[in-house]
Amino acid sequence: MKIGFIGLGNMGAPMAANLAKAGHDVTGFDMADISVEGVTMAGSAAEAATGADVVITMLPNGQILRKVAEEIVPAMTKGAALVDCSTVDVDSARAVAEQAQAAGLLSVDAPVSGGIGGAAGGTLTFMAGGSEAAFERASPLFDIMGQKAVHCGEAGAGQAAKICNNMILGVTMIATCEAFALADKLGLDRQKMFDVVSTSSGYSWSMNAYCPAPGVGPQSPADNGYKPGFAADLMLKDLRLSQQAAESADADTPMGALAQALYARFVEDEDGAGRDFSAMLPRFETRGRG
Numbered sequence: 001m002k003i004g005f006i007g008l009g010n011m012g013a014p015m016a017a018n019l020a021k022a023g024h025d026v027t028g029f030d031m032a033d034i035s036v037e038g039v040t041m042a043g044s045a046a047e048a049a050t051g052a053d054v055v056i057t058m059l060p061n062g063q064i065l066r067k068v069a070e071e072i073v074p075a076m077t078k079g080a081a082l083v084d085c086s087t088v089d090v091d092s093a094r095a096v097a098e099q100a101q102a103a104g105l106l107s108v109d110a111p112v113s114g115g116i117g118g119a120a121g122g123t124l125t126f127m128a129g130g131s132e133a134a135f136e137r138a139s140p141l142f143d144i145m146g147q148k149a150v151h152c153g154e155a156g157a158g159q160a161a162k163i164c165n166n167m168i169l170g171v172t173m174i175a176t177c178e179a180f181a182l183a184d185k186l187g188l189d190r191q192k193m194f195d196v197v198s199t200s201s202g203y204s205w206s207m208n209a210y211c212p213a214p215g216v217g218p219q220s221p222a223d224n225g226y227k228p229g230f231a232a233d234l235m236l237k238d239l240r241l242s243q244q245a246a247e248s249a250d251a252d253t254p255m256g257a258l259a260q261a262l263y264a265r266f267v268e269d270e271d272g273a274g275r276d277f278s279a280m281l282p283r284f285e286t287r288g289r290g
């Protein structure tokens, strides 16, 4: 396939490289001066999109996605597919899908989980929203860049799944960290805490697969000085998207709202910026109730 790839940052570059490695003809564009093995660089987003069967975008936010869509949709060939893998607000995802459909294009919102490691290893999970035909068109590419793709529903459903998942993740990580900090103060050994909770009703991905306590459970960023991993800044971004969506859908999400407020304080006023999101544990460790 002839693929245009726009946004070749931490995630986009390895994803595009994997598509090129699999034999696809990939033309890329990024605002920054970036080169990616096997990818031909274009001088503009529109140039990368011209003549492509599929255009993939991997951009920082919805505002930038809308701006890029203004440029590329008119340049794309009728019947081609626009696949946005960025994490953006549901409203932007739906607006871009409408714009693409009006121009006779297929479109999929397909945010990912799996992070930079998943992007490099081709093991991402895609959560996709769009028509069956659009999902089918993108599927062979999802198979190269990832290990699983779930068709979640119509336009915006992929983004909805992503932010709901990450809202649960933010809340359970905070709960896990505050419980470890309480256990410390009660004199409970962290390994014993893990042994019990990981096999009891308090278990979760945060405890079992990504334990925030160093030296306990499987290897995780906690064992590497809380170097990300999944940065607290990105968790804050996703929590903000979840609360923006909750606001526009009139959904009551008190735990999500509190998780957003805690991560905002951690990233903006404390030492959380650039640290893994599980560094909430050392944050709680040093605090009392006051």
Ligand code: NAD
Pocket: 006, 007, 008, 009, 010, 011, 012, 029, 030, 031, 032, 045, 058, 059, 060, 061, 064, 067, 068, 085, 086, 087, 088, 112, 113, 114, 115, 116, 229, 230, 234, 237
């Ligand atoms: P990044 O900042 O490393 O990459 C974004 C790239 O987009 C940059 O290279 C930037 O120069 C480029 N860009 C910005 N505006 C542009 C424009 N107008 N035209 C062309 N290029 C432009 O970010 P990332 O970590 O690669 O994340 C990309 C997306 O994936 C985000 O939406 C993020 O939330 C999501 N995501 C990231 C991770 C992660 O672990 N990094 C995990 C899951 C999802």
